[in-house]
Amino acid sequence: MSDPLIDLYKKSLLSPHPWRTSRAPFLLPDSVLKIMSQEIQQFGRPLDWPPDDEGGAKTQAKAKGVRPGEGLTVLRRLLAQLPADAFPPAAAAPIPPAPASGMEDLRLAMRASRKPFTERWQPARAEVDFLWRLYEQMVADEYAQLKNVRKPHDWWPALQEFEQRGGATLYADLRPVYFRSKVTRPHKLIMMMQPGGVRVAGVPVQQGIHPEFVKLLRKADGFIKRSVASQFGSAPVKYIGCFRPDPLGVGDARHVSNHMLGAAVDIDATRDKVARNPHLQKDQIKAVDRVLAFHAKTTIGHGPALVASGSWLADFPAAGTPEDRAQHLYTEMLNVSLDVRAFLDAWLDRWIVFTNVPQSTLASPAQATRDEAFQVVTELVRTFGGMKRSARAPLEDAPGVKALRNVQKNGFVSIPADIFIAMLKAGLRSGLEYGAAKDTMHFEIKSPSALIAASGFP
Ligand SMILES: [Zn+2]
Numbered sequence: 234m235s236d237p238l239i240d241l242y243k244k245s246l247l248s249p250h251p252w253r254t255s256r257a258p259f260l261l262p263d264s265v266l267k268i269m270s271q272e273i274q275q276f277g278r279p280l281d282w283p284p285d286d287e288g289g290a291k292t293q294a295k296a297k298g299v300r301p302g303e304g305l306t307v308l309r310r311l312l313a314q315l316p317a318d319a320f321p322p323a324a325a326a327p328i329p330p331a332p333a334s335g336m337e338d339l340r341l342a343m344r345a346s347r348k349p350f351t352e353r354w355q356p357a358r359a360e361v362d363f364l365w366r367l368y369e370q371m372v373a374d375e376y377a378q379l380k381n382v383r384k385p386h387d388w389w390p391a392l393q394e395f396e397q398r399g400g401a402t403l404y405a406d407l408r409p410v411y412f413r414s415k416v417t418r419p420h421k422l423i424m425m426m427q428p429g430g431v432r433v434a435g436v437p438v439q440q441g442i443h444p445e446f447v448k449l450l451r452k453a454d455g456f457i458k459r460s461v462a463s464q465f466g467s468a469p470v471k472y473i474g475c476f477r478p479d480p481l482g483v484g485d486a487r488h489v490s491n492h493m494l495g496a497a498v499d500i501d502a503t504r505d506k507v508a509r510n511p512h513l514q515k516d517q518i519k520a521v522d523r524v525l526a527f528h529a530k531t532t533i534g535h536g537p538a539l540v541a542s543g544s545w546l547a548d549f550p551a552a553g554t555p556e557d558r559a560q561h562l563y564t565e566m567l568n569v570s571l572d573v574r575a576f577l578d579a580w581l582d583r584w585i586v587f588t589n590v591p592q593s594t595l596a597s598p599a600q601a602t603r604d605e606a607f608q609v610v611t612e613l614v615r616t617f618g619g620m621k622r623s624a625r626a627p628l629e630d631a632p633g634v635k636a637l638r639n640v641q642k643n644g645f646v647s648i649p650a651d652i653f654i655a656m657l658k659a660g661l662r663s664g665l666e667y668g669a670a671k672d673t674m675h676f677e678i679k680s681p682s683a684l685i686a687a688s689g690f691p
Pocket of ligand 1: 492497498499672674675676
């Protein structure tokens with residue numbers, strides 16, 4: 234498939250372009266154009282913007298941690314090698330001998346003939362600027378196409394997600410993220426999202442869904458209907474959200490989430506305005522594991538015995554039928570949830586009382602148990618939101634304590650077992666199957682790369 238930015242550039246050569254000021258511009262050769270187009274689309278910002286002369290600007294770029302741009306490096310090398318008559322008359326000065334190879338040779342050659350090189354560089358740089366303007370225009374046009382895909386577009390949920398979170402600016406920010414993950418025409422992928430009409434357990438799936446993912450959701454819904462639909466008087470879950478323009482990772486390491494592909498759903502992230510089905514992060518799981526280890530030594534546990542690896546959450550089985558695995562995952566999560574609730578019932582109030590007014594020592598075995606339990610509570614509070622609150626506010630107002638009160642009341646999972654199992658039976662992966670974190674609300678397509686290829690945007 235052709236590169237849309239290169240296509241635009243080639244098109245700009247067919248007739249005089251208003252953004253080109255020079256009558257005799259330096260046209261970027263194909264080799265440079267190909268590298269630069271990739272770089273521009275991968276990062277969406279200039280890489281190691283080179284100086285008009287040796288020195289200052291390059292050092293500044295380095296200090297800011299900007300990565301060197303290969304396209305510009307290749308262009309500079311090429312410029313140093315080209316004969317003088319390849320340039321507009323202004324640059325027709327004596328040129329240095331072509332360097333044999335390597336950047337050091339090039340640097341020496343350029344230093345030896347700084348002025349002629351600078352004169353060559355100016356028209357080339359003007360052309361690179363021109364390519365950047367083409368890119369920015371292209372991205373703006375893509376977003377405009379997104380906005381025009383349906384009229385009126387205010388009911389089109391995938392676009393609405395963009396509009397509410399930052400519009401064209403957000404699209405420009407995320408386009409390189411999509412591009413790096415091989416979605417080379419993200420606006421077309423987003424336009425494919427089905428705006429609605431898919432229900433799971435009677436609840437409409439919101440925010441746009443990739444057509445391939447629609448099939449999986451329909452399948453899952455089929456399993457639910459056969460098993461439990463009649464058992465629920467009211468909706469067993471309240472909200473299912475799919476498309477969300479929100480990448481994973483940070484900086485240039487960001488990559489597409491399955492939500493960005495319309496290929497993942499979150500079920501009841503909140504319910505009645507309270508957090509449910511949490512996405513537990515690594516440090517939270519460690520703290521939960523401490524709870525499990527603690528009550529493995531006491532009698533309050535509901536779950537199975539602690540496994541050798543030290544973490545129940547890390548020990549979900551890889552084998553078995555999807556249904557068996559789903560049943561196992563769900564039961565494990567429920568057990569962990571029950572254990573943590575029982576632990577909080579036993580210790581959270583006592584910890585708060587103790588933290589407010591430290592009490593006298595107990596008899597030694599009880600003291601040791603209490604100390605250990607309080608350490609575990611402290612760790613839970615820290616990882617679930619911390620102690621920060623206004624000076625006179627009671628401990629109950631600390632975000633960590635509030636979050637734990639919620640866990641104490643509602644546990645870690647409110648999605649009914651039958652819905653959970655139907656999703657996995659249909660071929661989706663649960664966020665509980667992640668290695669480092671456990672995302673209880675989350676269900677996604679198993680192989681997003683197949684989906685990207687199937688969408689025709691490899
Ligand atoms: Zn999710």
